[in-house]
Amino acid sequence: MIEGLGNRISQLRKNHHLSQGELAGALGVTSALISSWERGERIPVVPKLLKLCDIFNVSTDYLLGRKSSNHISLEGLSPNDAKAIATIIKSLREKNIKN
Structure with a gap:
């Protein structure tokens, strides 16, 4: 397995x-x-x-466990949309660190 x-x-x-x-x-x-x-x-x-x-x-x-992190592709997004996603991810990480 x-x-x-x-x-x-x-x-x-x-x-x-x-x-x-x-x-x-x-x-x-x-x-x-x-x-x-x-x-x-x-x-x-x-x-x-x-x-x-x-x-x-x-x-x-x-x-399959060959790569340890889950990658989220930003392909096809505008630079502004990609930046917004990065900001959201950063905010969520900071929130989770505080909890």
Whole structure:
């Protein structure tokens, strides 16, 4: 099995406020299969793995544990929009440090 894959799927699902059933519906699989992925009993086939990456906006390297951070692409945004996103991220980090 792939170390930590189930935990990353579970955490991303929760971060996106999705139930196992909702994620299963988006992927065209059963919630039991999502549960088995999250418990590390099974791993997603490549097409489902790629769909997970699309849903959660993460790279396959992140999902598979080859890269430790979750990268958010700012591709296609105007410079002003990219700057606004960076400001929001900075503000959220500062808020979380205080808590």
